[in-house]
Ligand SMILES: NC(=O)C1=CN([C@@H]2O[C@H](COP(=O)(O)OP(=O)(O)OC[C@H]3O[C@@H](n4cnc5c(N)ncnc54)[C@H](OP(=O)(O)O)[C@@H]3O)[C@@H](O)[C@H]2O)C=CC1
Ligand SMILES: N[C@@H](CCC(=O)N[C@@H](CSC=O)C(=O)NCC(=O)O)C(=O)O
């Protein structure tokens with residue numbers, strides 16, 4: 296029986312409040328309105344940012360909500376006026392859309408489409424309402440995606456249509472972490488051959504940055520993490536050296552790195568979300584030209600600082616969202632890169648769980664043993 300135009304009841308992991316485990320609930324997902332698309336999500340990764348928002352330190356965190364933003368699925372139905380996808384298409388929802396119309400989309404300098412950013416940050420669809428209800432309560436959307444639900448509704452401009460042959464249980468990860476670290480190196484920093492690079496924080500984002508640096512032919516790629524288990528992993532993704540700040544308890548890590556690299560690095564990437572580490576990453580850059588890219592997301596109220604002299608003397612501080620990729624046009628290409636065995640994706644998957652065990656995914660992430668946990672919602 297067709298579900299088009301009707302409410303769908305399905306299971307979702309609901310975050311009723313911050314700092315509490317998710318709760319598997321039967322939710323009602325309304326049909327897509329004009330310019331919207333309803334998707335059957337098959338797989339989703341769990342990103343550190345889901346954990347961050349659930350922890351209550353995201354200034355945009357709204358509860359109750361359905362988290363998740365690293366999903367892949369199949370279009371179930373489309374709202375009025377939707378022309379670029381149709382039922383049956385294979386898609387990855389993107390938390391940064393691409394409308395090709397706003398001034399950000401028209402600029403080649405950024406990927407930060409602004410078309411629906413305000414409503415997205417308020418946990419609602421562009422018309423200001425939610426498509427999710429549960430037990431008589433309205434649930435907020437998250438990052439315009441809400442992939443911890445078997446069905447979700449997103450804006451048409453948030454959907455990347457991908458190769459239908461792509462394995463969704465792997466390429467769902469291209470919806471965030473891998474694309475972010477990889478793109479920060481290729482797009483935001485534009486690392487050149489023979490550069491020296493340091494990556495702070497070796498989760499999926501950091502390891503994908505290492506992989507990007509290797510692809511670009513960087514001659515020195517230093518992976519930095521406080522978890523020694525990350526050393527062998529970093530090597531697998533392309534690092535040439537591993538540094539554990541805990542091995543240098545009496546020295547700022549930037550001093551250690553400057554000494555190791557004859558004056559500092561050409562490029563550094565902060566992939567943790569720690570404002571002290573962001574400072575270290577900037578100050579580990581080489582005088583005159585070193586560029587540091589902030590990727591990590593810091594908690595509400597936190598601020599970065601350094602001596603302005605660091606910038607006066609030629610270091611550059613930048614940030615990167617979704618690796619600078621213009622989402623709808625780039626994600627399908629990243630999928631093809633993966634399918635041509637040119638982009639490491641499966642190597643990031645350390646665990647798989649069913650939706651009923653989604654809280655275990657958060658436990659694995661907290662344990663320090665996980666990179667990405669993929670949740671099967673099919
Ligand atoms: N800008 C953007 O577009 C995006 C930003 N993000 C953000 O990027 C960051 C990384 O995400 P993700 O890879 O999923 O996160 P993970 O938590 O998987 O990885 C972070 C890594 O950093 C390590 N770490 C923690 N503290 C330090 C420290 N002081 N020095 C060195 N290493 C440290 C962690 O170790 P341990 O596990 O032992 O704690 C872990 O290995 C997060 O802040 C996330 O929110 C993510 C996606 C997109
Ligand atoms: N809600 C947070 C902002 C969080 C943030 O910076 N998000 C990243 C993506 S993190 C993905 O895992 C991002 O791309 N930001 C750009 C944007 O427009 O949100 C806060 O308010 O601090």
Ligand SMILES: [Zn+2]
Pocket residue numbers: 342343344345364365471472
């Ligand atoms: Zn993410």
Ligand SMILES: [Zn+2]
Pocket residue numbers: 392393394395396397398399400401407408409410
């Ligand atoms: Zn736009």
